[in-house]
Amino acid sequence: MKIDSVDFFYLSMPEILDIGDGSQDALLVRVRAGNCEGWGECEAAPLPSIAAFVCPMSHSACKPVSASVLGQNLDEPADIGRIGKLVRGNSLDLPQAAHTLSGVDIAMWDLLGRKRGEPVWALLGYRKSFPRIPYASMLFGATPAETGGKAQKVRAQGYRAAKLGWGTYGGGKAGEDEAQVAAARGGLGDDCILLVDAGTVWGDDVASARARIESLERHRVTWLEEPFVSGALSSYRELASACRTMKLAGGEGSHDFGMARQMMDFGGVGYIQIDAGRVGGITTAKKVADYANGHGVTFVNHTFTSSLALSASLQPYAGLEGEMLCEYPVESKPLARELTGEHIERDSAGFVRAPDAPGLGLAPNPTTIKKYLVETEIKVAGKVVYRTPAL
Amino acid sequence: MKIDSVDFFYLSMPEILDIGDGSQDALLVRVRAGNCEGWGECEAAPLPSIAAFVCPMSHSACKPVSASVLGQNLDEPADIGRIGKLVRGNSLDLPQAAHTLSGVDIAMWDLLGRKRGEPVWALLGYRKSFPRIPYASMLFGATPAETGGKAQKVRAQGYRAAKLGWGTYGGGKAGEDEAQVAAARGGLGDDCILLVDAGTVWGDDVASARARIESLERHRVTWLEEPFVSGALSSYRELASACRTMKLAGGEGSHDFGMARQMMDFGGVGYIQIDAGRVGGITTAKKVADYANGHGVTFVNHTFTSSLALSASLQPYAGLEGEMLCEYPVESKPLARELTGEHIERDSAGFVRAPDAPGLGLAPNPTTIKKYLVETEIKVAGKVVYRTPAL
Numbered sequence A, B: 001m002k003i004d005s006v007d008f009f010y011l012s013m014p015e016i017l018d019i020g021d022g023s024q025d026a027l028l029v030r031v032r033a034g035n036c037e038g039w040g041e042c043e044a045a046p047l048p049s050i051a052a053f054v055c056p057m058s059h060s061a062c063k064p065v066s067a068s069v070l071g072q073n074l075d076e077p078a079d080i081g082r083i084g085k086l087v088r089g090n091s092l093d094l095p096q097a098a099h100t101l102s103g104v105d106i107a108m109w110d111l112l113g114r115k116r117g118e119p120v121w122a123l124l125g126y127r128k129s130f131p132r133i134p135y136a137s138m139l140f141g142a143t144p145a146e147t148g149g150k151a152q153k154v155r156a157q158g159y160r161a162a163k164l165g166w167g168t169y170g171g172g173k174a175g176e177d178e179a180q181v182a183a184a185r186g187g188l189g190d191d192c193i194l195l196v197d198a199g200t201v202w203g204d205d206v207a208s209a210r211a212r213i214e215s216l217e218r219h220r221v222t223w224l225e226e227p228f229v230s231g232a233l234s235s236y237r238e239l240a241s242a243c244r245t246m247k248l249a250g251g252e253g254s255h256d257f258g259m260a261r262q263m264m265d266f267g268g269v270g271y272i273q274i275d276a277g278r279v280g281g282i283t284t285a286k287k288v289a290d291y292a293n294g295h296g297v298t299f300v301n302h303t304f305t306s307s308l309a310l311s312a313s314l315q316p317y318a319g320l321e322g323e324m325l326c327e328y329p330v331e332s333k334p335l336a337r338e339l340t341g342e343h344i345e346r347d348s349a350g351f352v353r354a355p356d357a358p359g360l361g362l363a364p365n366p367t368t369i370k371k372y373l374v375e376t377e378i379k380v381a382g383k384v385v386y387r388t389p390a391l
Helices: A046-054 A077-090 A097-116 A144-156 A174-188 A206-218 A233-242 A257-265 A282-293 A307-317 A334-338 A366-372 B046-054 B077-090 B097-116 B144-156 B174-188 B206-218 B233-242 B257-265 B282-293 B307-317 B334-338 B366-372
Strands: A003-012 A025-033 A036-042 A132-139 A161-165 A193-197 A221-225 A247-250 A271-274 A298-301 A324-329 A376-380 A383-387 B003-012 B025-033 B036-042 B132-139 B161-165 B193-197 B221-225 B247-250 B271-274 B298-301 B324-329 B376-380 B383-387
Touching (some): A003 A046, A003 A097, A025 A046, A025 A097, A097 A307, A132 A193, A161 A174, A174 A193, A206 A233, A233 A247, A233 B257, A257 A282, A282 A307, A298 A324, A307 A324, B003 B046, B003 B097, B003 B366, B025 B097, B036 B097, B046 B097, B046 B376, B046 B383, B077 B097, B132 B144, B144 B174, B161 B174, B161 B221, B174 B193, B206 B221, B206 B233, B257 B271, B257 B282, B271 B282, B282 B298, B282 B307, B298 B307, B307 B324
Parallel strands (some): A193 A221, A247 A271, A271 A298, B132 B161, B132 B324, B271 B298
Antiparallel strands (some): A003 A025, A025 A036, A376 A383, A376 B376, B025 B036
């Protein structure tokens, strides 16, 4: 069957706050081929990602994503890889294309899974979907007291792992940062896995990061996430060498396999964090999971938004055995929570896993789409190249 | 003074051909502050790059580029670096932002240079603008005979160096590729520097690239450019080790300092090619030039479009001494040629250099802008967030 249409839906909360919460808007993708349909979600700025799909060609290596997708045959998993490769080549000089491709790739996997009545992880070659330890992913509180309260709350909810990040962490004095981490550890208790996310706050400055290591290790932090921007490989490597018990985590900013591989090969991260909605979809994320698995690095999803996005990001490592963590959003905005009728919930033992239902196992709720839809129109040279499509 | 406005002008040839020629469209940027004005050019897909400037905020690290630029103080060179850093942080999750920032950064340098009556290279701290050996940058012909003819022509025009690339090179048999390179060497004669651009054709496949090395070195090719995509650092390093006389060149796909540095630190390139219109502007390109200069790597501009873009890409290494090459477009489309009234021409000795006139030393021609202007409009939630501005 041929890909007949790819439709983008830009959703947003009525008000976007200036905080590190990526669940405030969403870019949904619907792919239709034959009589089949699949849905995906880009973890991306919606408007530029739509523009990357519909823009006029600039030259042979700067084509819109649509040029490599519409009209293509989509009959089996290999077609998804082939289409992704076309996009990478034809949109080489269009950096935003990676985010656009991500949602399209996810929707293509969902479509094929639904058509065959199989979950995406089975199409990826996995024999079952293993349980993951969800870590509650949260922003630091404005004060240590608030952070401690948040940590106590997730502990009371039965989480065995939690991550705190962003907020003011890393921007002020090392002592203030330690107070935040101590409050988190105090709230979580001794048994809970504690992770800290620095949100790239130190750029590529190793000294500032190094000044926090001793106290992070003293509070038994399992990983320090994104001390630096993704490209600062030498800084990552230097800091990784300075850690004794803690490992570095990073990679959510990866837009392709090469960037993720570099974080492992040259940056020395112990955990590679991949958002299927950014890295180029489930296809590229699976390639990263395979590489990590063969090189002593632990794969973990990056997800801060909806259950749809969580399902997509769980698929690439769903079939890997062992006690592996998974990022589990607990502070999502109503838009992200309402996006799907069903949710990926913790089971009675506290684990989550990629659904066994066909495709991603969840579909967007049309009522939610209508409720949060942002009508958008792009005109180039008098011609409408994009207008919010009908549901 | 404060930045009052940043205006984008999307220009295009009436027809865009599906060839590796980036001069078929252009995205111009005009920055106004106080009574001053400066111009820059993004080497970028115009529509997504405009969208990255005007899109609504998604979260604190996914803001439009405009949020970090409009209203900022712009009084001295350090302000440009400060604004760029703001953009990098506030638009961390917006990959297209790098291309948008590039044009804005260039325009800010032009503005400050004009205001002070100094060329940009002087503001960068250089004491003079040294001559560069221009290499004629061309696409391979469809056949070896056509390639030989093109090479003969640039030799007759007095060029001491030429680069051929893209077209069918690398996609077929190694023997066919050798015939193309042999024809280029034959047409150029023995004394001319010959460079070959593989245009990322082998992805990350070292074996295919390695199969061409012996013949490339036999035809005395100085550099092999972009055998792989920018992220394939391990492939670059492996191939670099396999070269005896030839060096690898790459880096035009760099969107930030980190990516360029990785190509040097881990990829083993001998030439780092930087397009100021992509890497984040003159500020980031200068940082790369400084780093290369201190690490035994040769900096060279990447430019395939207008004299305005050429001036911007020459500035970052204008003050470095020594016989250095510069990419010099010789096959640009009329849009790129007509973009400026003046041009950066070869002097009587065959050299080119960054202009001594204030700013970039060249300004876009309003008649050309009008002639090639693509009227564009973007509406979000009923509000026009972008409309082609008045000249």
